[in-house]
Amino acid sequence: MSPKKTSVQVEGRDLALSNLDKNLYPEFTKSEVIDYYVRMAPVMLPHLKDRPATRIRWPEGVHGGSFFEKNAPSYTPDWVRTARVPTPGSSTGRDHLDFIVVDDLPTLVWCANLAALELHVPQWRVGPRGKLHSPDLMVFDLDPGAPATIVDACEVARLLRDLLASDGLESYPKTSGKKGLHLYVPIKESSRTSEYAKEAAQRLESEHPGLVVSKMERRLRKGKIFVDWSQNNPAKTTVAPYSLRAADSPSISAPITWKELEACDGADRLRFTPDEALARVDEHGDLLAPLLDEDRPSL
Incomplete structure (x- = not known):
């Protein structure tokens, strides 16, 4: 048919x-x-x-x-x-x-x-005549290893936010639309994003070894938050802001405020349906609008 x-x-x-x-x-x-x-x-x-x-x-x-x-x-x-x-x-x-x-x-x-x-x-752009630019965003994927949940990911997000701020970098959170969080950092174009992100994840792990893991091996992730810095590899991608995610019911990879993140107290929190995500835009506008600003710090 x-x-x-x-x-x-x-x-x-x-x-x-x-x-x-x-x-x-x-x-x-x-x-x-x-x-x-x-x-x-x-x-x-x-x-x-x-x-x-x-x-x-x-x-x-x-x-x-x-x-x-x-x-x-x-x-x-x-x-x-x-x-x-x-x-x-x-x-x-x-x-x-x-x-x-x-x-x-x-x-x-x-x-x-x-x-x-x-x-x-990806975290980089392509110009009008096809030139591939260096990344202008850096991203960290905070992935809970069971029994850790998004509540633990929120704690790590706050710690990572403070670490980045000590380097003069501002970060902006969104949900992955599944069980974790993404933290974005707008920067001037740089080829150092992957190198910096790996170092930052390792620093966070050394300061909080009971909560954070920066190595890729899955066996190390149980009960911890894997700070995945590897999505800054130019060959990799991250789900776009406001994208749907595939699951039993539709959820959205949605920007959130730091206040919402700090108030997260349950594994079922910070999950948004399409209608809820649209209502949030009506209320807040684009919470990731700073990612689009031209004035960015250097890495």
Whole structure:
């Protein structure tokens, strides 16, 4: 049976949306996924702009299997911006791939229609003529190893915030949309982000060895918070601010305030539905707007 299609126009671009009533989550349809991204676009798109996107697609919904998509598929519309990025060691055997860059609403809707529930981006940008810039963001992924929870991750986030502040760096938290937290640090473009982040994680571990681990081995993480500095490797990506996450019910990788983080007192806290995330933007605006400022400290 061929998919049911609906023709729409988004900012002057013609799109054919398919199977809008299909459940991509048990109680959340593709139509609702697209509606969420359209409504969140004003604050989300600036964080996607100029950053080549890795899409995680779930064509049959969150219980139907997924795949990572880096290269632009052959049916990509000619109006979708792409960027050629070196991919040494790629599983495809290709030295370069043409990534999609989600710079505008039609591209975001096109991705959502392809069941790209999650959008992941690097900490660096690509210029208008294809130049790959050095990172202008640094990120730390705080991942609890059971029985540790997000409550412990919040404690580590506060400790890491203070460590970064002692180096003159300001940090901004968001939830991972799953069990952990991300801490972002805006900086002037630098090739030292991975080196600095590793050193910072090691410093934190040396000061708090019972709570923090900076090494990658999973066996070391039990009851601790893994401060993953490795996402600053230029070849890696982090789930974008305001992206959906794939789970039994839709949750959002949502910015939070330090006050909310400090008040977190339960493992079920700091989880936001699409409607809650949208309401938070109405209340707070974009809590990660400082990541977009041009005035940034040097690393």
